[in-house]
Amino acid sequence: MTVDDLLAASRRGVQRLTPEETVAAARRGALVVDTRTEAQRRRQGELPPELLPGVLVIDRTVLEWRLDPASAARIPEATGAxxxxxxxxxxxxxxxxxAASLRALGLDRATDLAGGVEAWLAAGLPTVAGPADVRE
Known part of the structure; x- marks a missing residue:
């Protein structure tokens, strides 16, 4: 298997969201988690909490531990499957x-923003200077 195969498998059968769908999902209570590095967020800007209520920054290296409801290291927002x-x-x-890793943990409704923050910016949506809600 190649990384391209792994990526294709991770997306199979999953509805990835557009920037506008991500905004709508956040307004319906979805937890939006930004896994970009600090340097990437500094260059591109933070995702605006006024459009994405409750948006969090969680480092990719600890994502599963913070979102698994069964983990002792979970964040309070990790309320259930x-x-x-x-x-x-x-x-x-x-x-x-x-998102595929989160689904493997039982978070079956996990998905991602297709095209990432680059798609967000291309759609003309704003970013802000900060501060971000960073969870370590």
């Missing part, structure tokens, strides 16, 4: 893999 999670990265590649 029915939680809708939208993972966001810079271009929509690592977010697809991360």
């Amino acid at each position: 029915d939680l809708r999670v939208v993972v966001v990265c810079r271009q929509g590649y690592s977010s697809s893999l991360a």
